[in-house]
Amino acid sequence: MKALVLERYAGAGGIEFADIAGPRIEPNEILVQVHAAGLNPIDYMIAKGDFKPIIKLGLPATLGSDLAGVVTSVGSAVTRFKVGDAVYASTFDLGFGALAEYVAVPEHAAALKPAKLDFVQAASIPMVGLTSWQALKERAQVKPGQKVFIPAGSGGIGTFAIQLAKHLGATVGTTTSTANLALVRSLGADEVVDYKSQAFEDVLSGYDVVLGTVKGDGLEKALRIVKAGSAVVSLIGPPTAAFARARGMNVVLRFVFGLLSRKIIGRARARDASYSFLFVRADGSQLAHIATLIEASHIRPVVDRVFPFAQAKEAIAYLEGGRAKGKVVVQMLAP
Numbered sequence: 001m002k003a004l005v006l007e008r009y010a011g012a013g014g015i016e017f018a019d020i021a022g023p024r025i026e027p028n029e030i031l032v033q034v035h036a037a038g039l040n041p042i043d044y045m046i047a048k049g050d051f052k053p054i055i056k057l058g059l060p061a062t063l064g065s066d067l068a069g070v071v072t073s074v075g076s077a078v079t080r081f082k083v084g085d086a087v088y089a090s091t092f093d094l095g096f097g098a099l100a101e102y103v104a105v106p107e108h109a110a111a112l113k114p115a116k117l118d119f120v121q122a123a124s125i126p127m128v129g130l131t132s133w134q135a136l137k138e139r140a141q142v143k144p145g146q147k148v149f150i151p152a153g154s155g156g157i158g159t160f161a162i163q164l165a166k167h168l169g170a171t172v173g174t175t176t177s178t179a180n181l182a183l184v185r186s187l188g189a190d191e192v193v194d195y196k197s198q199a200f201e202d203v204l205s206g207y208d209v210v211l212g213t214v215k216g217d218g219l220e221k222a223l224r225i226v227k228a229g230s231a232v233v234s235l236i237g238p239p240t241a242a243f244a245r246a247r248g249m250n251v252v253l254r255f256v257f258g259l260l261s262r263k264i265i266g267r268a269r270a271r272d273a274s275y276s277f278l279f280v281r282a283d284g285s286q287l288a289h290i291a292t293l294i295e296a297s298h299i300r301p302v303v304d305r306v307f308p309f310a311q312a313k314e315a316i317a318y319l320e321g322g323r324a325k326g327k328v329v330v331q332m333l334a335p
């Protein structure tokens, strides 16, 4: 079968289409014919080797992790899915790449596709949905009436997280460039800062939760807008010693991550805030919850561009440009 494969850690130069053997499933896995695969920044970061200390990949490895498709066979221990089911899943960090014609998906990582979404829309959801859920609901435990700051509101994470935070009853602040102001307002953002003309730390205040989504000095600046007792949950690092421990990493990496995060943890403490790094995990039961929110129209997908599978490399390059409005999706099978 055709797959987009990382052959060596060299960014775009290390990615090629390849004809590889189709996956064989284990008893607890389903085989999915992929109709569409959503892209995420981690796909090009992995290709560059940025995650080598954290994610152990045997190369060549199929890229991608978000997918929507149809079950074509089920392992003997599978109980929740049958052949013909339309499903969506994240295989992130599980060792199964989604940018392929077929993917073996562990049953625990999949959920039925929201019926109101087509395959492209459904494939846009898993990583941003799971990350937002795990950051806002599990980690920060956002409560009605709290103020949540979600910078980069027009990106893949932002477009989902704004809607989830609103659904949880929060007041949402965000940043975006002038062209995307209307988009983020349409998703429910209450306090919108055009970062091209204003510094958010000069206009926002009283936040209970901050999501770290933009590299640079944004996290430190965000500490100026938080209340005492607030939670800063970073998706972009620096990773912490606690994260390294939870992942079973060796003592050297624990030490290195401890050093890398020492400054931001100290600055957060000085503001009576907590700092933590979140690394998303695949979770089909959370995707099933997210599907109910989509079916009830609390959350809608925001898809910027769709590329045919043959142009998957161009799709990754477009995402890497950093200007996507919502999600970039690769389509394997036309509807």
Ligand SMILES: NC(=O)c1ccc[n+]([C@@H]2O[C@H](COP(=O)([O-])OP(=O)(O)OC[C@H]3O[C@@H](n4cnc5c(N)ncnc54)[C@H](OP(=O)(O)O)[C@@H]3O)[C@@H](O)[C@H]2O)c1
Pocket (backbone or CB within 6 Å): 040, 041, 042, 127, 128, 131, 151, 152, 153, 154, 155, 156, 157, 158, 175, 176, 177, 178, 180, 195, 212, 213, 214, 215, 234, 235, 236, 278, 279, 280, 319, 322, 323, 324, 325, 326
């Ligand atoms: N730790 C984890 O488990 C995890 C999971 C998912 C994602 N992430 C990380 O989270 C980050 C965001 O992911 P994503 O999927 O949202 O990326 P993305 O879709 O590629 O983000 C693109 C968006 O970022 C906006 N943007 C760029 N610079 C900005 C700035 N200075 N201020 C405000 N907006 C800005 C752009 O809007 P404009 O064109 O208006 O500038 C664009 O809409 C990435 O670093 C990703 O790797 C981490």
